[in-house]
Amino acid sequence: MPVLLPPRASDSFLDLALAGERAQATRLTLDLFAGGFPLPVLITDLLGAVQREVGARWHRAEIGVAEEHLVTGVSQATLGALAATVPHRPGRGTVVLACAEGDWHSLPAQLFAESLRAVGQGVLYLGASTPSEDVSRLLERRRPDALLVTCNLALSYPGVAGLADAAHRHGVPVLAGGRALNPARAVALGADAWAADVTSAANLLRSWRRTPPEVDPRPVELEAAAAALDARAPELGGVAYEALADRFPPMADYDRRQRARTYEDLVYIVRFLAAARLVDDEEGFTTFATWLEDLLVARGVPAAALVAGLEVLAPPVRDIDERSGALALSAVERIGCRAA
Amino acid sequence: MPVLLPPRASDSFLDLALAGERAQATRLTLDLFAGGFPLPVLITDLLGAVQREVGARWHRAEIGVAEEHLVTGVSQATLGALAATVPHRPGRGTVVLACAEGDWHSLPAQLFAESLRAVGQGVLYLGASTPSEDVSRLLERRRPDALLVTCNLALSYPGVAGLADAAHRHGVPVLAGGRALNPARAVALGADAWAADVTSAANLLRSWRRTPPEVDPRPVELEAAAAALDARAPELGGVAYEALADRFPPMADYDRRQRARTYEDLVYIVRFLAAARLVDDEEGFTTFATWLEDLLVARGVPAAALVAGLEVLAPPVRDIDERSGALALSAVERIGCRAA
Numbered sequence: 138m139p140v141l142l143p144p145r146a147s148d149s150f151l152d153l154a155l156a157g158e159r160a161q162a163t164r165l166t167l168d169l170f171a172g173g174f175p176l177p178v179l180i181t182d183l184l185g186a187v188q189r190e191v192g193a194r195w196h197r198a199e200i201g202v203a204e205e206h207l208v209t210g211v212s213q214a215t216l217g218a219l220a221a222t223v224p225h226r227p228g229r230g231t232v233v234l235a236c237a238e239g240d241w242h243s244l245p246a247q248l249f250a251e252s253l254r255a256v257g258q259g260v261l262y263l264g265a266s267t268p269s270e271d272v273s274r275l276l277e278r279r280r281p282d283a284l285l286v287t288c289n290l291a292l293s294y295p296g297v298a299g300l301a302d303a304a305h306r307h308g309v310p311v312l313a314g315g316r317a318l319n320p321a322r323a324v325a326l327g328a329d330a331w332a333a334d335v336t337s338a339a340n341l342l343r344s345w346r347r348t349p350p351e352v353d354p355r356p357v358e359l360e361a362a363a364a365a366l367d368a369r370a371p372e373l374g375g376v377a378y379e380a381l382a383d384r385f386p387p388m389a390d391y392d393r394r395q396r397a398r399t400y401e402d403l404v405y406i407v408r409f410l411a412a413a414r415l416v417d418d419e420e421g422f423t424t425f426a427t428w429l430e431d432l433l434v435a436r437g438v439p440a441a442a443l444v445a446g447l448e449v450l451a452p453p454v455r456d457i458d459e460r461s462g463a464l465a466l467s468a469v470e471r472i473g474c475r476a477a
Numbered sequence: 478m479p480v481l482l483p484p485r486a487s488d489s490f491l492d493l494a495l496a497g498e499r500a501q502a503t504r505l506t507l508d509l510f511a512g513g514f515p516l517p518v519l520i521t522d523l524l525g526a527v528q529r530e531v532g533a534r535w536h537r538a539e540i541g542v543a544e545e546h547l548v549t550g551v552s553q554a555t556l557g558a559l560a561a562t563v564p565h566r567p568g569r570g571t572v573v574l575a576c577a578e579g580d581w582h583s584l585p586a587q588l589f590a591e592s593l594r595a596v597g598q599g600v601l602y603l604g605a606s607t608p609s610e611d612v613s614r615l616l617e618r619r620r621p622d623a624l625l626v627t628c629n630l631a632l633s634y635p636g637v638a639g640l641a642d643a644a645h646r647h648g649v650p651v652l653a654g655g656r657a658l659n660p661a662r663a664v665a666l667g668a669d670a671w672a673a674d675v676t677s678a679a680n681l682l683r684s685w686r687r688t689p690p691e692v693d694p695r696p697v698e699l700e701a702a703a704a705a706l707d708a709r710a711p712e713l714g715g716v717a718y719e720a721l722a723d724r725f726p727p728m729a730d731y732d733r734r735q736r737a738r739t740y741e742d743l744v745y746i747v748r749f750l751a752a753a754r755l756v757d758d759e760e761g762f763t764t765f766a767t768w769l770e771d772l773l774v775a776r777g778v779p780a781a782a783l784v785a786g787l788e789v790l791a792p793p794v795r796d797i798d799e800r801s802g803a804l805a806l807s808a809v810e811r812i813g814c815r816a817a
Binding site for chain 2: 157159160161163164167201202203204206207209213214215216217218220221222225231241247259260261262263264265266267270271274275351396411425448
């Protein structure tokens, strides 16, 4: 059984998807499957690689959101075609797999669901942004072995905690995964365990079927100041936006779209500060600030604009959460060093 | 070629999907296709019928959002499997198909895209909530024959107008469709035409390829008061929420979830008022109010609560847009008549 994809298989898929040649992209994938490549390899090293490359190109401003959507649609259709090709065997046990409320990036969850099914795990896949109370009612009725939550963006941390609480109310253990989590962050948000990949998730679920873990029915306690910061992000973004116009003169020439984008970025900065504090992991904000700096620079916005934004945000943020205010200022220093 | 599906095919699909038997639901569909049912019939009378039934059951509070997501995931995967089974023929021309920003219900657009491809139309499918400015850049680069916009919820009207403007800036004509539109509404939002179904859409696109329509590059002029009402809906919902607590005593016993839901409903009412005024079609609000009344009653909320909500909303709404205020009060009278 071949395990290494031909060089440039994912490049070919991506070129076809961007050209709108959906049928050919799917055909390429089904041919690889027919040629002996196992489903998990095609999911991780082909479709997964394509999505990572799309994200990277968007980050470098080489493609827009519309192209991202175009490729995602092709990948989703291909995944459906691929799944129907795999011989069906009834899955062992049942887990529910959901994205947190507000998380609309369902493809990683969908890839994960198919990978689990491929190793014989029964999965009820709910997909994008499902409200916690609705998941709660489903768990009450279906009594699955576990709730799986994927989280690829720190903005969804409060939603992950909400899903964990919903599961625990019904005695259902929670396994979390995804790029925005690690073991400590998952536990801070109420998950009972974290899995890096499908193999470890499947193994853990097997052990949970043998010996269900103890589940604490109490809601996870999130840092109150961080939760308040997240809730008040739109307001703080507005305050900072006004102050930024004084601090950063080029804003006077911004058009409507640039002004809207600037306000959005300020709100995101506050929400990523809150997210880092929710999981008590300041590293998360540092990573975000570097990512945002690169993203802005690729779009012609100088690092000085981000520095000014962080400086005007720091005082009102500090009034709600002192450590978040300090975190914003430490990012300023780091960006200053990089720029110098 | 059989054209009438076996009785209860869609019931069987839905039962399997709700049970999480994704593979079997897909198999059932692929077997019907192998048995000679054409793709458009399977899309409209099977997958489309399943989604309509899911919507109806959710409206009657028989299933929750989580079950809706479960079924949508199965339908999406099945659609991908089905599309890969259809022999590929290169499509004529290219159209871009998108949902308006804020519209996350992509499955109807996806079903429409596959139906168009089945009749030989080339489609670049963008799917859920794509920002207008990103669609604009894609249109500039790809120069399609047309932009197709699907709209199934009146809340997306401003987004439809935004997409129409984006297309017209690049001389691309706009064809709109979906349950929330009709010819007059589509034109009011800037579309150049409206199509009731795939056949009429394909015919129109064919005629546009022969004779491209004249496109007016100027942005569509939306009723300013209606746009203001939509923008201020969260604020008006907050004002009305405070007033409602006095007017409707049972609210004192509402839990946190019920209070959040009540506020959300008030905001939705304002946004549907604005939507009806944006397309100058008050009928749209009447339909919504009846639908909301039934939805609330199915969840144990008496019609009196909706009447009280409309009454407290009317004065602040009237301050922004007199006709919307009158529309809210006329709904009160109608609900009163129905309840009596």
